[in-house]
Amino acid sequence: TRSTRPQRMLKAVQKKATKGDPESVISAIDYFCKHSEWAMNVGDEKGSILDSVVTEVNPSTVLELGTYCGYSTVRIARLLSPGTKFITLEFNPANVTIARQIIAYAGLQDKVTVVEGSSGDLIPQMKERFGITTFDFIFLDHWKDRYLPDIKLFEECGLLRKGSVLLADNVICPGAPEYLEYVRNSPRYESRYYPAHLEYTKVEDGLEKSVFLE
Numbered sequence: 001t002r003s004t005r006p007q008r009m010l011k012a013v014q015k016k017a018t019k020g021d022p023e024s025v026i027s028a029i030d031y032f033c034k035h036s037e038w039a040m041n042v043g044d045e046k047g048s049i050l051d052s053v054v055t056e057v058n059p060s061t062v063l064e065l066g067t068y069c070g071y072s073t074v075r076i077a078r079l080l081s082p083g084t085k086f087i088t089l090e091f092n093p094a095n096v097t098i099a100r101q102i103i104a105y106a107g108l109q110d111k112v113t114v115v116e117g118s119s120g121d122l123i124p125q126m127k128e129r130f131g132i133t134t135f136d137f138i139f140l141d142h143w144k145d146r147y148l149p150d151i152k153l154f155e156e157c158g159l160l161r162k163g164s165v166l167l168a169d170n171v172i173c174p175g176a177p178e179y180l181e182y183v184r185n186s187p188r189y190e191s192r193y194y195p196a197h198l199e200y201t202k203v204e205d206g207l208e209k210s211v212f213l214e
């Protein structure tokens with residue numbers, strides 16, 4: 001049967017990238033998406049903004065929602081200090097399999113834990129299962145209509161502290177209007193929009209960075 005796009009992306013990494021070299025894995029995926037098949041990775045333009053925010057925050061605890069193939073997982077993991085706790089959630093087992101192989105090809109398997117399951121089920125388990133108190137940095141890149149319910153879940157589960165940074169992809173395209181309205185109007189967050197473009201296209205998109213104030 002025909003291979004899947006994530007499987008073809010993994011093959012491109014194994015063919016083009018250098019084992020243990022995260023930069024070459026990132027470049028191989030971006031090349032694949034620009035010249036072979038578009039895929040919903042955060043991409044190089046928004047990825048550079050992601051890099052700068054991760055570097056600025058220098059987090060001790062990180063959560064990513066929506067691993068997909070692990071592109072942004074590799075971008076984040078390559079910047080983290082030793083001893084940082086990084087968890088990424090993915091509920092499609094086929095994606096988990098591909099992401100784990102791409103992360104391992106980059107040599108970053110010891111930096112991040114890919115957990116199979118839904119954010120709605122796993123967020124309430126973060127403290128007991130993974131020994132997390134609060135998250136310093138959260139990257140939201142899963143189903144766009146789940147951004148708002150999940151940020152409320154973070155609040156309810158006491159997983160945010162004063163200064164926790166949430167960075168959300170695709171707030172323009174495909175869009176997360178309810179999430180934007182919430183973080184921009186809530187007195188509990190200080191929000192800023194980083195304009196960019198939809199990965200590998202000229203379509204407008206951007207990232208929203210929201211700092212928890214309470």
Ligand SMILES: CNc1ncnc2c1ncn2[C@@H]1O[C@H](/C=C/CNC(=O)c2cc(-c3ccc(F)cc3)cc(O)c2O)[C@H](F)[C@H]1O
Binds near residue numbers: 041089141
């Ligand atoms: C709901 N809780 C979840 N828990 C764990 N894993 C999850 C959960 N929900 C999804 N996943 C997992 O997270 C991933 C889903 C990512 C969704 N991303 C997008 O749709 C998305 C779409 C576009 C896009 C833009 C224009 C266009 F013309 C077509 C597409 C661009 C983007 O950058 C995106 O991120 C994965 F697939 C799913 O299993």
Ligand SMILES: [Mg+2]
Binds near residue numbers: 042169
């Ligand atoms: Mg995205």
